[in-house]
Amino acid sequence: xxxxxxxxxxxxxxxxxxxxxxxxxxxxxxxxxxxxxxxxxxxxxxxxxxxxxxxxxxxxxxxxxxxxxxxxxxxxxxxxxxxxxxxxxxxxxxxxxxxxxxxxxxxxxxxxxxxxxxxxxxxxxxxxxxxxxxxxxxxxxxxxxxxxxxxxxxxxx
Amino acid sequence: xxxxxxxxxxxxxxxxxxxxxxxxxxxxxxxxxxxxxxxxxxxxxxxxxxxxxxxxxxxxxxxxxxxxxxxxxxxxxxxxxxxxxxxxxxxxxxxxxxxxxxxxxxxxxxxxxxxxxxxxxxxxxxxxxxxxxxxxxxxxxxxxxxxxxxxxxxxxxxxxxxxxxxxxxxxxxxxxxxxxxxxxxxxxxxxxxxxxxxxxxxxxxxxxxxxxxxxxxxxxxxxxxxxxxxxxxxxxxxxxxxxxxxxxxxxxxxxxxxxxxxxxxxxxxxxxxxxxxxxxxxxx
Numbered sequence: 425x426x427x428x429x430x431x432x433x434x435x436x437x438x439x440x441x442x443x444x445x446x447x448x449x450x451x452x453x454x455x456x457x458x459x460x461x462x463x464x465x466x467x468x469x470x471x472x473x474x475x476x477x478x479x480x481x482x483x484x485x486x487x488x489x490x491x492x493x494x495x496x497x498x499x500x501x502x503x504x505x506x507x508x509x510x511x512x513x514x515x516x517x518x519x520x521x522x523x524x525x526x527x528x529x530x531x532x533x534x535x536x537x538x539x540x541x542x543x544x545x546x547x548x549x550x551x552x553x554x555x556x557x558x559x560x561x562x563x564x565x566x567x568x569x570x571x572x573x574x575x576x577x578x579x580x581x
Numbered sequence: 582x583x584x585x586x587x588x589x590x591x592x593x594x595x596x597x598x599x600x601x602x603x604x605x606x607x608x609x610x611x612x613x614x615x616x617x618x619x620x621x622x623x624x625x626x627x628x629x630x631x632x633x634x635x636x637x638x639x640x641x642x643x644x645x646x647x648x649x650x651x652x653x654x655x656x657x658x659x660x661x662x663x664x665x666x667x668x669x670x671x672x673x674x675x676x677x678x679x680x681x682x683x684x685x686x687x688x689x690x691x692x693x694x695x696x697x698x699x700x701x702x703x704x705x706x707x708x709x710x711x712x713x714x715x716x717x718x719x720x721x722x723x724x725x726x727x728x729x730x731x732x733x734x735x736x737x738x739x740x741x742x743x744x745x746x747x748x749x750x751x752x753x754x755x756x757x758x759x760x761x762x763x764x765x766x767x768x769x770x771x772x773x774x775x776x777x778x779x780x781x782x783x784x785x786x787x788x789x790x791x792x793x794x795x796x797x798x799x800x801x802x803x804x805x806x807x808x809x810x811x812x813x814x815x816x817x818x819x820x821x822x823x824x825x826x827x828x829x830x831x832x833x834x835x836x837x838x839x840x841x842x843x844x845x846x847x848x849x850x851x852x853x854x855x856x857x858x859x860x861x862x863x864x865x
Contacts, residue, residue: 427588427631430618450619451687463660463689469618470690473588474611474633517686538772539684 427473432456434472435482443483443512447541454540457513458482464520466539483512486519495519495557504553506544514540518554526562528554584621587630592637594747598722600632602745608632610747612656613690615683616699640749645671648755655694655748660685662693672753674709674762674781681705681766684773694748697733700740700801701775707734707802708781709764711794715753719746727752734801757785763857765850766796769837777838780826780850784810784858791858793822793851798830798843805829810859819855823848 425434435441435458447455449468456467459481486493492500495518505511514537521528521536528536533554542550587604588611591597601608606629611617620626634640635656642654645667653662659679662668669676682688682696682705696706697717710730717728719742733740742748764781768774779796791808805825810818832843 426582427586428582428584430583433582450622451615451683454684454686457686460689464686465689466686469614469687471583471588471614471631473590474614474635476590536685539686 425472427471429472430468431458431460431470431472431475431480432467434475435467435480438472441482441484445509445512447509447513452541453510453513454517455510455513457516457540459516459520462520462523464517464536464539481516481519483515486515494560495522495553498553498557498560499550502549502553502556504545504549510540510542510544514542514550518557521554522558522561526558528558530555533558583618584627586621586628588633589630590633590636594637594639594720594749595722597632597634597637597747598720598745600630601747602722604630606630608744610634610698612692612695613658613687615687615691616695634747642750646755650755651751651753653693653751653753655692655750657692657694659688659691659693659696663688671756671760672709672713672762674764674783675706675713675753678705678709678764678766678781681764681776694751697730697751698740698742698748700734700736700738702737702800702802703776703779703797704802705764705766705776705779705796708779708794708796709762709783710751710753711802711804712781712783712792713753713756713762714792715751717748718750718752719743720749721746725749731804737800757788759787760785761858763854765854765857767846767850775837778832778843778847778850780847780854782822782854782858791818791822791855793826793854795826795830795847795851797837798832798847800831803829815856815859818859819852822851822855826851 435444445455447453451466451469457464458467461478486496499505517537517540589600608630609628611631611633640654640656642652643657643661645651663676663679693706696704715730717733719726719728735741762783766779767777776797778798782793784791789810791810793805796802808821832840834840
């Protein structure tokens, strides 16, 4: 693998996991957020070779057996998705937050999501989605049961 | 592709040292990469080899000794500093500065030592570490040396580090009893932004000395002359602090603000900082 390949390029262009998006390419917008050893990071500013030996989680890991995760469903139900380009990054930042803090305050949600820019929603619905997912996650033993069907994936080659 | 370079991940300092000098083209030390990769992408930097220091165990140290002295390794990301309970208790100004940098995602990669080595006049970690009297330890095959932070910065994006030296850790001396610290940053917008100007300070009522440093108002972050607080009123200390800062600052006009604006706003920040530090209970 070429050393200069970013983790983002590796995910999208080599593994065809195109859920992770490229926005700015300089760590400003958060569209490429993935979890690296459970920590949210921007995949555009990490080399694929740096991730050797680490666990990488992308939005493709959210749904199980064709069913959306609680977090994804909360985004759909609250209208937190409009054009959808920022959504995978938002989901991964929220996933990182809920894993380290299942009961976040609004301020904690805002701080955790502040590195993810959205040009459509005005953020209120996203805040609401994470609140809802946190609430459901706490009252639900299995994190990903009873989800809606995952829409058919494009882009698989 | 970010660029064409070789990537090496040594596990010891001597190995890293050999990689830095034994090559055809320029080498760059890679820690968090949040500045380096942006520079490579923007074609401001074109190294032939990247030496990733994150797997060198000695550089991952983050500890507070029984006296309260703090060591921060060069591979420790900012979020580890922010989340460290002992640091939050003892050096709140350090946490405030770290929290003001970029976003949660970037703070999972960006390091305090990298922020200093990048030597931006606006480096957010610099003022508070200057005020705390921190030293940077530099390793090279020739040996190890201690660089006082006040002599690390020699110009815009220039440090006193030699090309074969690796900054390994920051050492912050044990705090005087009851030491207070704080960091304030003026930004163009609420949220994530580089500093238009910044100010940090420390004050220990037991010692009666106020130490301050400022950022983004000279080619390098600046340690300002210490102020004896003694029995002076807050108004007198504020006046002395503002005078000391005004004597030291050499602001320029750039994309973030004019020199005049920086001259106008820094005293406001300094007064707020002094008020926070002198107040009962210390900085918020």
